[in-house]
Amino acid sequence: MFPRDNKGKDKLNKPVDTGRENEPATVPRETMSREDLFAQDKDAKKIFDEIRSLRESVETLKKDDMDVLSGAGKNSATQTGSGVNLEYTQEIKAAEQAIIKQAIRDAEAKKLEEERARRRDLENQQAKKEAMDAQRRAEMVREEAERKRMQAEEARRRANAISRKQALDAMEAELQKKNRQLEEYEAWTRSGRSDTARTASSNPDGKPAAAFASSAENTVTPSVSSQAQSTGSYTSAEATPEEKCAFFGEAEASQGSKPEPEKDPMKGLEEARRELLEAQKKQGDALGAISQITEMHTEKLAEEQQKKLSQQQILLKAEQEKLQELLDEHKNERLAREERDRRAREIKVQKARVEKLIKEERAKAAREEKIARAKKKHEEKIHRAEAKERLKRAKREAAERARLEKERLKEKSIADAELGGGVVNVKGLQINTKIKDTLSVSFRDLLGFAGRKERKEASEEKTQEMREERERRREEAREAVEISMKQRYADYEKSPFGKKMRAFKNFCDAHKKPLLVMFSVFIMLIVGVAGVFNYCTAYEYSYNGRTLGLVKEKDDVLRITDLVQGALTKDKNVDVVIDPASDITFKRVSALGDVEIDSSEEVLKRLSYMGNLNVKAYGIYINGEKVGSVENKKTAANVLQDIKDRYTSKREGAKIEEAVFIENVEAKQTNTELEDVLSEKEMVERLCTSGEKETMHKVVAGDTLADIAKRYSVDEDDILADNPGVDKKKLEVGSTLLIKQNAPVLTVQITELVTYEKEIEYEVDEQEDADMYEGDTKTKQAGENGVSEITSRIVLINGEEKEEDPLVTTVKKEPVTEIITVGTKERPPTVGSGKYIWPLSGGYTMTSNFGGRWGTTHEGIDLGVPVGTTVMAADGGTVTYAGYSGAYGYLVTIDHQNGMETRYAHNSELLVSVGDKVYQGQSIAKSGNTGRSTGPHVHFEIRVDGVAKDPLNYLP
Numbered sequence: 026m027f028p029r030d031n032k033g034k035d036k037l038n039k040p041v042d043t044g045r046e047n048e049p050a051t052v053p054r055e056t057m058s059r060e061d062l063f064a065q066d067k068d069a070k071k072i073f074d075e076i077r078s079l080r081e082s083v084e085t086l087k088k089d090d091m092d093v094l095s096g097a098g099k100n101s102a103t104q105t106g107s108g109v110n111l112e113y114t115q116e117i118k119a120a121e122q123a124i125i126k127q128a129i130r131d132a133e134a135k136k137l138e139e140e141r142a143r144r145r146d147l148e149n150q151q152a153k154k155e156a157m158d159a160q161r162r163a164e165m166v167r168e169e170a171e172r173k174r175m176q177a178e179e180a181r182r183r184a185n186a187i188s189r190k191q192a193l194d195a196m197e198a199e200l201q202k203k204n205r206q207l208e209e210y211e212a213w214t215r216s217g218r219s220d221t222a223r224t225a226s227s228n229p230d231g232k233p234a235a236a237f238a239s240s241a242e243n244t245v246t247p248s249v250s251s252q253a254q255s256t257g258s259y260t261s262a263e264a265t266p267e268e269k270c271a272f273f274g275e276a277e278a279s280q281g282s283k284p285e286p287e288k289d290p291m292k293g294l295e296e297a298r299r300e301l302l303e304a305q306k307k308q309g310d311a312l313g314a315i316s317q318i319t320e321m322h323t324e325k326l327a328e329e330q331q332k333k334l335s336q337q338q339i340l341l342k343a344e345q346e347k348l349q350e351l352l353d354e355h356k357n358e359r360l361a362r363e364e365r366d367r368r369a370r371e372i373k374v375q376k377a378r379v380e381k382l383i384k385e386e387r388a389k390a391a392r393e394e395k396i397a398r399a400k401k402k403h404e405e406k407i408h409r410a411e412a413k414e415r416l417k418r419a420k421r422e423a424a425e426r427a428r429l430e431k432e433r434l435k436e437k438s439i440a441d442a443e444l445g446g447g448v449v450n451v452k453g454l455q456i457n458t459k460i461k462d463t464l465s466v467s468f469r470d471l472l473g474f475a476g477r478k479e480r481k482e483a484s485e486e487k488t489q490e491m492r493e494e495r496e497r498r499r500e501e502a503r504e505a506v507e508i509s510m511k512q513r514y515a516d517y518e519k520s521p522f523g524k525k526m527r528a529f530k531n532f533c534d535a536h537k538k539p540l541l542v543m544f545s546v547f548i549m550l551i552v553g554v555a556g557v558f559n560y561c562t563a564y565e566y567s568y569n570g571r572t573l574g575l576v577k578e579k580d581d582v583l584r585i586t587d588l589v590q591g592a593l594t595k596d597k598n599v600d601v602v603i604d605p606a607s608d609i610t611f612k613r614v615s616a617l618g619d620v621e622i623d624s625s626e627e628v629l630k631r632l633s634y635m636g637n638l639n640v641k642a643y644g645i646y647i648n649g650e651k652v653g654s655v656e657n658k659k660t661a662a663n664v665l666q667d668i669k670d671r672y673t674s675k676r677e678g679a680k681i682e683e684a685v686f687i688e689n690v691e692a693k694q695t696n697t698e699l700e701d702v703l704s705e706k707e708m709v710e711r712l713c714t715s716g717e718k719e720t721m722h723k724v725v726a727g728d729t730l731a732d733i734a735k736r737y738s739v740d741e742d743d744i745l746a747d748n749p750g751v752d753k754k755k756l757e758v759g760s761t762l763l764i765k766q767n768a769p770v771l772t773v774q775i776t777e778l779v780t781y782e783k784e785i786e787y788e789v790d791e792q793e794d795a796d797m798y799e800g801d802t803k804t805k806q807a808g809e810n811g812v813s814e815i816t817s818r819i820v821l822i823n824g825e826e827k828e829e830d831p832l833v834t835t836v837k838k839e840p841v842t843e844i845i846t847v848g849t850k851e852r853p854p855t856v857g858s859g860k861y862i863w864p865l866s867g868g869y870t871m872t873s874n875f876g877g878r879w880g881t882t883h884e885g886i887d888l889g890v891p892v893g894t895t896v897m898a899a900d901g902g903t904v905t906y907a908g909y910s911g912a913y914g915y916l917v918t919i920d921h922q923n924g925m926e927t928r929y930a931h932n933s934e935l936l937v938s939v940g941d942k943v944y945q946g947q948s949i950a951k952s953g954n955t956g957r958s959t960g961p962h963v964h965f966e967i968r969v970d971g972v973a974k975d976p977l978n979y980l981p
Contacts, residue, residue: 123626152351159348166341170334177330181323192311203301210297388717395650563616566628569608569639573631574623579611582628589632603632608639642702644695645712647688647770652715654697655708661692664708671713672773672824680778682818687772711770718768724756737764775821778832785811787840797848798944808843811836854901855942857921861899861979862945864929864965865890865952872962875975884973885928885966892933892961894952897945899927899965899980904941904949913964914956917949926971930964931956 517523533540563575566582576582586603603609616622623631642654643661655661669684703711722733730753734741745751747763756762787808797803814835820828865888873887898919905926906918913930917937920926933953943949954961967976 123629126626127630149355152355156348156351156355159344159351163341163344163348166337166344170337170341173330174334177327181327184323185320196309203304207297207301388715391650392717395648561615561617562613563620563622565612565614567610567612568603568632570610574627575614575616575620576623576628577616581623581625582609582611582632585625585629585632589629603639639696640699640702641694642697643692644697645708646691646693649689651695652770653703653708653711654695654701655703655705658692658694660705660708663705664712665690665692667705667709668712668769668771669773669775671709672821673775674777674779674819674821674824676777676779676781678780681775682778683774683776685774687774687822690771713769713771714767716768716770718766720764720766722762722764724758724760724762726758728756728758730756733762733764737766739764739766769823773821773823777819777821778816779819780814780816782837783813783815785813785836785838785840787811787843789843789845791845791847793849794846795849797846798850798852799848800852801848803846804843805846806842806844809841811840812838853944853946855903855944857900857902857923857925858945859900859921859923859925861927861967861976861981862897863980864888864896864899864927864963865894866897868894869963872960875973875977882973885930885964886976887962887964889960889962890952892951892953894963895948896929896932896950896952896963898943898947898949899945899967900925901942901944902927904937904939904943907935907937907939907941909955912957914958915950915953916956919943919949924970926968928964928966928968930966931958931962 518527563577564579564582565575566573566579586609589603642656643658644651644654645661645664646652655664665686673679673681673684720737722737724733730741730744734744741753744762744764745753747765751760751762787810789808792805794803814837815831816833818830818832819826869888869890871886872889873883875886876883896917900919900921902919902921902925904917905920906916908916910916910930913928915930915932915935917929917932917935918926919929929950931953932950933955934951935949936951937943937949952961952963958964965976967974967979
């Protein structure tokens with residue numbers, strides 16, 4: 026259908042007409058190659074194969090038509106075949122082009138949608154990337170600002186430390202030098218006053234301190250200068266006179282020192298020390314001044330760093346705002362998407378609820394209709410039975426009467442040939458005549474009138490006369506009608522309307538030609554109006570009530586239905602049915618304005634993409650009511666077999682003899698919508714769960730709504746909906762709840778042949794023993810069940826065993842009889858004697874006495890024994906309590922009358938019940954460790970009028 030040329034391009038073969046050659050037409054380059062089209066859209070290849078098969082079918086039909094028409098003449102057959110060929114060729118070519126164009130458009134739309142999705146993804150990724158980059162840049166700016174701040178702080182701290190260290194080093198050096206000079210001076214003074222003159226000659230001004238200070242100044246100044254050079258960013262290159270003055274406490278260089286009078290050397294030494302101390306003080310002040318200068322420069326640098334940090338923070342804030350905007354935009358988009366998804370889910374949930382309600386209403390209506398139909402059917406059956414019974418009774422009565430009448434006639438009938446009795450042949454029919462038993466003579470015969478022949482002749486004459494009289498009357502009636510018609514016509518002519526009609530007729534006869542012209546013009550006008558009306562209107566075509574489009578003629582749709590039906594049948598794998606008479610409807614509408622008229626290709630496309638298609642499927646009917654539809658008969662059979670298999674027992678070795686449905690089940694072909702056709706699994710699920718089963722549950726102590734819902738596999742909300750007024754938190758004991766469960770629609774009865782083993786219960790043989798009390802028993806020989814092999818026929822209804830018919834039973838192991846010794850000895854009295862015995866026979870240890878213990882009163886005694894030791898009644902009496910009682914654990918209380926009462930607590934097992942009469946020494950419990958207990962023991966109490974007493978005062 027699509028051959029390849031030498032260049033690899035697609036071609037379309039036009040149909041071959043009689044006497045013409047194939048003319049291949051190349052597909053335009055802008056359409057796409059066939060391989061590319063098939064690679065992009067698999068449906069296009071599928072539709073292409075369908076069209077190819079349809080074309081082959083058309084070619085076959087054309088050949089058949091040519092063979093049929095060949096008998097009518099070669100020329101006529103050739104012309105007819107050419108016309109049919111051309112018509113089918115145009116339709117198929119149009120269909121092919123429409124499908125190819127649609128496939129191309131679908132591929133382009135798919136590509137466009139994918140490109141849009143890809144762009145959206147890229148935009149989202151870019152936005153996320155920009156947000157991450159902005160956040161990363163903000164982090165980097167923040168880290169850089171923090172790093173610079175730390176560097177500035179470190180530089181400031183380091184500068185302060187260096188300046189302080191250098192100043193301290195300089196001061197320390199100066200101090201050491203002055204100390205050395207002071208030591209030299211002291212050594213000089215100690216050398217004797219004889220050297221004073223020599224010292225004076227060396228120091229003619231008599232100022233040793235000043236000399237020392239001057240030398241110190243000359244020594245310190247270079248150090249300070251070196252400090253200034255080393256810390257040029259904090260101080261000047263050379264110390265100012267103010268700094269020197271502040272550091273050394275000297276006057277300015279411009280001020281000269283006047284010579285002082287000669288002083289005492291000791292006094293000079295004291296002054297030198299005082300000056301040295303003042304110099305040290307001033308040196309400290311100078312160090313503080315230097316620190317202040319350093320701090321000023323450091324603060325200035327810190328301010329510059331702070332300004333830079335502020336600018337970076339502004340940039341960081343802008344980046345953060347941009348990042349926040351991107352994050353807000355992304356968040357809004359995500360919230361909008363979540364809102365759309367939430368609305369879609371809500372709509373879906375609401376739709377599901379509505380569908381569920383509709384389904385429930387339909388099921389309810391179906392049940393009511395089914396009940397009514399069954400009731401009506403039952404009544405009709407009763408009526409039919411009653412009518413049938415009445416009919417039978419009437420038939421019996423009629424038969425009885427006929428029999429009696431027949432016997433009576435038989436007795437009375439006398440076949441007398443002489444009197445005319447016997448068989449008479451009338452026109453080939455034999456009639457058995459009977460003769461009366463009495464003589465019948467007419468009055469005419471007695472009077473001697475005419476005989477039979479004469480009477481016959483007279484009758485014929487009379488008949489002839491009557492015939493003539495009838496003809497005469499007919500003629501008279503005909504003449505009367507003619508006279509009446511003439512009279513009526515004359516009256517019509519004389520009437521005003523008749524006169525007008527006569528005048529109109531004369532006018533028409535006189536103006537025949539003009540009237541004919543006017544009539545022709547009128548007819549042409551009607552034809553023109555009809556043509557304009559046909560041009561200005563179109564047909565709106567619909568499929569099952571769904572409007573599809575507009576066409577000019579109905580045939581534009583009807584001639585494509587067969588083609589669409591075949592293609593959809595092959596595509597959907599079901600027998601699609603399109604009935605033009607019932608499924609497709611037309612409505613004439615106006616075609617004026619911007620109205621699109623569908624071409625054949627568009628009609629084909631619209632019909633090919635319909636959703637609510639009618640198909641031929643196989644419906645499963647239960648008692649005449651349709652439950653659902655599946656694709657074909659094989660699927661329906663598989664569904665029914667799956668249901669039977671579901672309810673078959675899984676016993677090993679079971680052999681199925683019969684598996685039938687109790688209801689009337691049949692699968693037959695039916696027309697339905699495509700969306701209503703179920704798969705095999707869906708149909709099995711519907712048949713197994715679409716029914717409803719009602720159960721009444723009686724609430725007992727301990728029941729909760731959750732436990733009940735879990736037990737019946739239903740929802741709690743469904744239980745509350747079916748039982749209004751029920752308290753969810755607290756259920757009333759003894760009340761009943763309506764439980765509605767899903768149940769199968771079909772009832773499967775399966776008959777199986779099963780062989781299994783079953784236990785044979787052993788028998789119990791009771792033997793009397795006079796040494797045991799009445800009511801006491803002892804097992805002498807333990808019983809053991811036997812084993813038997815049973816082959817049975819079992820009937821299962823929906824998997825539940827309803828009937829069992831044992832066929833063969835074989836005993837494989839005999840049971841062992843259990844022998845029990847029963848006491849017959851009269852029991853001791855069960856009333857209190859006032860004398861008590863220990864509740865244990867021995868082997869116990871008293872672990873706690875009566876009285877104070879742990880800040881409270883211990884109201885009994887504790888006897889330590891292993892768990893399971895027999896506890897006996899201390900005296901005869903009536904059990905008033907036997908059960909669990911808080912801290913006591915399992916407790917037995919015995920009333921011994923006269924206000925006396927004993928209690929036995931912390932037991933592991935109770936052997937008596939409330940109301941039992943017990944005697945002294947009777948086993949009433951097994952010891953344990955229940956309740957508030959620190960170990961296995963028996964707590965024993967004796968109470969008098971409800972007051973606890975020390976049991977040791979009453980025990981032997």
